[in-house]
Amino acid sequence: MRLHQVWAVAVAAILALNGAAVAEVTVSHSNDPTSLMSSQFASLFGAEHKAVGALPADRVQKLVAGPPVTAKKSADKAATYGVTSPQLVQYSTAWLAGLPQPQGDAQWDCLRTALYFEARGEGVKGQFAVAEVILNRVDSGVYPNSICGVVKQGGKGSCQFSYTCDRARDVMANPQAADIAGRIARVMIDGAPRQLTAGATHFHTRAVNPNWSRSFAKTASIGAHMFYRMR
Structure with missing residues (x-):
């Protein structure tokens, strides 16, 4: 999973759980699911940061850029742009x-x-x-x-x-x-x-x-x- 996708999922999950904690006031602090999830995400992100840091620069660039566009898709886009501009x-x-x-x-x-x-x-x-x-x-x-x-x-x-x-x-x-x-x-x-x-x-x-x-x-x-x- 790409970095920005992981962050998006993490933030969405934390926000959702925080919302649940506010709505359900009977949740105790000793059993707060957001606290547990936060620590788990912190651990996950720390591990991913180390893994990404160990990758070669060209590999990191490919992860950021995403999958390459195929020749056919590129040609299709060129044809489309050629008639709509x-x-x-x-x-x-x-x-x-x-x-x-x-x-x-x-x-x-x-x-x-x-x-x-x-x-x-x-x-x-x-x-x-x-x-x-x-x-x-x-x-x-x-x-x-x-x-x-x-x-x-x-x-x-x-x-x-x-x-x-x-x-x-x-x-x-x-x-x-x-x-x-x-x-x-x-x-x-x-x-x-x-x-x-x-x-x-x-x-x-x-x-x-x-x-x-x-x-x-x-x-x-x-x-x-x-x-x-x-x-």
């Missing part, structure tokens, strides 16, 4: 290519599919922005609370994302674009900061001017898309 997220294909091969569940597949069909013609930043819109909708409380629910939602005789109801087969025929979409989806689901669209829940291309855009707050303009947030 705003300073480390880079909107480039080179940065995305350096991340682990993406994979995921049905929600990840729904997000990568939406990015492919809605924004594969955009730059990397534009695709990240569309991902933000979808995830903002998931969190809004106004739209379905899952990625698949959001991208497949219908309404007013149409679909929120046109590719889901255009009667065409959703085949991602461009492997490179599909790979980029999958990597962006993985990064965003894993917690990358949504720092491009200021909470946008809607977007449209510059080629159109939908009526709803007049009542929403415009938050960003990225590539061919305009982004808006509900007031």
Whole structure:
């Protein structure tokens, strides 16, 4: 047991016993359990101090540092930090290519599919922005609370994302674009900061001017898309 753990256990035990002595006033001083325990802990700590003092300096350092982090855990932490720190997220294909091969569940597949069909013609930043819109909708409380629910939602005789109801087969025929979409989806689901669209829940291309855009707050303009947030 490491030193600080032993001390923690000892202190907790003494405090607990002291509390018991206060609560139970009939405990006699001649049979005080805290006195016995205190002497036992003093003996224990004295023995441990001597044992630790006899160890080589490098061994003591290892005891203080704790068990080493495995290579896999280290790699997992590096990947996690790489996508959750705003300073480390880079909107480039080179940065995305350096991340682990993406994979995921049905929600990840729904997000990568939406990015492919809605924004594969955009730059990397534009695709990240569309991902933000979808995830903002998931969190809004106004739209379905899952990625698949959001991208497949219908309404007013149409679909929120046109590719889901255009009667065409959703085949991602461009492997490179599909790979980029999958990597962006993985990064965003894993917690990358949504720092491009200021909470946008809607977007449209510059080629159109939908009526709803007049009542929403415009938050960003990225590539061919305009982004808006509900007031």
